Amino acid sequence: MHLRCVAIVAIVLWVGLSESGTPCNSRRFNHDSVVCVCDENFCDTLDPIEPTARGLLNVYESDRAGKRLEKREVQFGNDLPGPIFWNVNLERTERFQEIIGFGGSWSDAAAIGLDRLSPDLRTKVLRSYYSTEGIEYSTARVVISGCDFSNRPYTYDDVTNDWELNNWSLVEEDVNMKIPQMHEAVRHAGKPIKFMGSSWSPPAWMKNNGELNHGGQLIGNAGSYEWKQYARYLLKFFQAYRAAGIDFWGMTVQNEPMTGWDPWFPWNTCGFNAEMERDFAKLDLGPIMEEGGFAPGNFSIMVLDHNRPLALDWAITVFSDAEASRYVAGLAVHWYFYGTAGPYQVYDNIHTRFPDKFILGTEACNRNEIDGDHIGLGLWYLAEDYAHDILLNLLHWVGGWTDWNLVLDDEGGPNWVGNTHSAPIIVNPGAGEFYKNTQFYAMAHFSKFLPPGSIRIGASPGVEEEGTVELGAFERPDGGTVIIVINSSDMEQYFNLNDADLGVVKVKVDPHAFSTWVYYR
Numbered sequence: 001m002h003l004r005c006v007a008i009v010a011i012v013l014w015v016g017l018s019e020s021g022t023p024c025n026s027r028r029f030n031h032d033s034v035v036c037v038c039d040e041n042f043c044d045t046l047d048p049i050e051p052t053a054r055g056l057l058n059v060y061e062s063d064r065a066g067k068r069l070e071k072r073e074v075q076f077g078n079d080l081p082g083p084i085f086w087n088v089n090l091e092r093t094e095r096f097q098e099i100i101g102f103g104g105s106w107s108d109a110a111a112i113g114l115d116r117l118s119p120d121l122r123t124k125v126l127r128s129y130y131s132t133e134g135i136e137y138s139t140a141r142v143v144i145s146g147c148d149f150s151n152r153p154y155t156y157d158d159v160t161n162d163w164e165l166n167n168w169s170l171v172e173e174d175v176n177m178k179i180p181q182m183h184e185a186v187r188h189a190g191k192p193i194k195f196m197g198s199s200w201s202p203p204a205w206m207k208n209n210g211e212l213n214h215g216g217q218l219i220g221n222a223g224s225y226e227w228k229q230y231a232r233y234l235l236k237f238f239q240a241y242r243a244a245g246i247d248f249w250g251m252t253v254q255n256e257p258m259t260g261w262d263p264w265f266p267w268n269t270c271g272f273n274a275e276m277e278r279d280f281a282k283l284d285l286g287p288i289m290e291e292g293g294f295a296p297g298n299f300s301i302m303v304l305d306h307n308r309p310l311a312l313d314w315a316i317t318v319f320s321d322a323e324a325s326r327y328v329a330g331l332a333v334h335w336y337f338y339g340t341a342g343p344y345q346v347y348d349n350i351h352t353r354f355p356d357k358f359i360l361g362t363e364a365c366n367r368n369e370i371d372g373d374h375i376g377l378g379l380w381y382l383a384e385d386y387a388h389d390i391l392l393n394l395l396h397w398v399g400g401w402t403d404w405n406l407v408l409d410d411e412g413g414p415n416w417v418g419n420t421h422s423a424p425i426i427v428n429p430g431a432g433e434f435y436k437n438t439q440f441y442a443m444a445h446f447s448k449f450l451p452p453g454s455i456r457i458g459a460s461p462g463v464e465e466e467g468t469v470e471l472g473a474f475e476r477p478d479g480g481t482v483i484i485v486i487n488s489s490d491m492e493q494y495f496n497l498n499d500a501d502l503g504v505v506k507v508k509v510d511p512h513a514f515s516t517w518v519y520y521r
């Protein structure tokens with residue numbers, strides 16, 4: 001082809017694609033759906049969400065058949081044949097929780113995976129997650145020292161009995177990986193990211209079993225010198241990151257504290273019960289963080305950071321105590337065993353009792369359990385599990401949802417105890433590629449469209465019940481209305497959305513699809 005023709009074709013292509021980002025470069029890995037492949041030359045992108053003309057509804061859909069946030073325009077007053085329509089009415093006077101944010105986590109495994117990529121590919125991952133050409137994450141959980149997703153067990157002070165913390169220091173994973181990567185993410189986000197810290201284990205010598213794993217609790221008790229020194233150990237982390245230009249929004253007291261009561265527990269942990277977290281927050285951690293420059297109001301301390309069955313008991317124990325409550329802003333919850341974790345309505349109950357406290361999902365991940373291939377590239381049910389749990393949390397006062405490892409390698413690690421999993425992005429530095437797995441798009445259907453400050457509003461039907469729709473409605477800070485629908489059935493679903501001003505718009509949602517609708521009035 002003549003060079004000038006090449007240039008013209010390229011311009012035409014570029015103009016055409018720029019209208020709704022660049023599409024997924026899909027690849028199938030022997031599963032029911034696809035991944036989107038990114039390399040140095042190409043990575044799928046999205047446009048920022050901008051107000052549409054009145055009367056227009058933008059539908060973004062991803063499905064098992066391979067659509068990935070594919071955008072189409074629908075007009076209010078349209079005609080659409082379909083067998084049965086769900087009638088959706090919005091109740092704008094019913095206003096529920098404010099969105100805190102959506103994000104992923106800087107475990108060491110994520111930091112190492114990102115570090116192994118070329119600078120260009122690393123930038124593409126961080127832009128895919130945090131920029132407006134990506135899925136606009138607004139939060140990030142950061143592991144305080146190591147956890148199972150590290151390639152070695154360690155803490156920031158492994159010099160035995162160094163109670164004065166003279167030997168405390170950040171490690172290579174922080175200085176060379178997490179801190180520069182977090183700075184880069186903030187640059188691409190173009191706005192602050194809510195960073196939250198969580199520790200898995202104190203130094204082994206601070207624990208009564210002398211090990212990072214196999215359960216064990218802090219030596220001493222609330223108010224003791226030992227517990228205060230552990231609080232100072234944690235404070236040093238936030239001060240060191242602040243000195244490096246990264247300010248944290250919050251922390252949890254302890255990752256999955258109940259695992260610290262299991263003497264066979266394989267990886268880094270420390271046992272607290274609800275009373276211990278209450279008293280640690282009240283007597284040690286809260287005051288020491290405040291004195292150290294992380295005061296309530298500017299810095300959110302969260303308790304629990306573990307599964308839903310524990311939530312009500314912990315909320316009552318901690319939030320009923322006025323002094324502890326002064327230091328503790330919210331309840332952090334994990335999704336594990338969600339199928340058997342009991343009804344989500346427990347969060348409604350907690351909100352009714354303690355309306356000033358927020359609830360935030362701080363960890364979730366999954367893996368392919370069918371064979372040894374844990375990362376399950378292109379498995380649709382991994383995404384459906386995410387979307388279902390996110391939506392049901394949002395329908396019950398939870399303010400956001402945090403995915404676990406931002407990236408993992410093609411074995412689902414590294415993980416020093418072999419607890420490998422899947423992640424929304426799997427890196428393959430050897431091939432110069434990374435793969436956006438199905439969970440990435442489940443996150444996107446929420447994170448891209450619900451910036452912090454969005455509010456959930458009433459919608460009917462809007463609550464999950466056998467045989468009814470899974471649907472949530474929200475208002476964005478820019479005035480946009482967002483409707484998110486999940487269809488996990490093999491049948492198309494049809495909707496009549498009634499807007500008080502604009503009338504009715506009819507929308508079809510494909511089988512096994514996530515569908516996010518945005519419009520402005």
Ligand SMILES: *[C@@H]1O[C@H](CO)[C@@H](O)[C@H](O)[C@H]1NC(C)=O
Pocket residue numbers: 159166167
């Ligand atoms: C710990 O810190 C002390 C005081 O700064 C120093 O003398 C000692 O060498 C350090 N120990 C180790 C193992 O780094």
Ligand SMILES: *[C@@H]1O[C@H](CO)[C@@H](O)[C@H](O)[C@H]1NC(C)=O
Pocket residue numbers: 295296297298
């Ligand atoms: C929060 O931080 C700002 C700026 O650093 C400061 O002016 C304000 O007093 C702090 N608020 C609290 C409650 O500490």
Ligand SMILES: CC(=O)N[C@H]1CO[C@H](CO)[C@@H](O)[C@@H]1O
Pocket residue numbers: 466467468469470485486487488489490493509
């Ligand atoms: C929107 C909608 O109708 N979603 C349905 C999709 O399929 C599942 C069953 O797998 C239903 O429970 C949802 O309500």
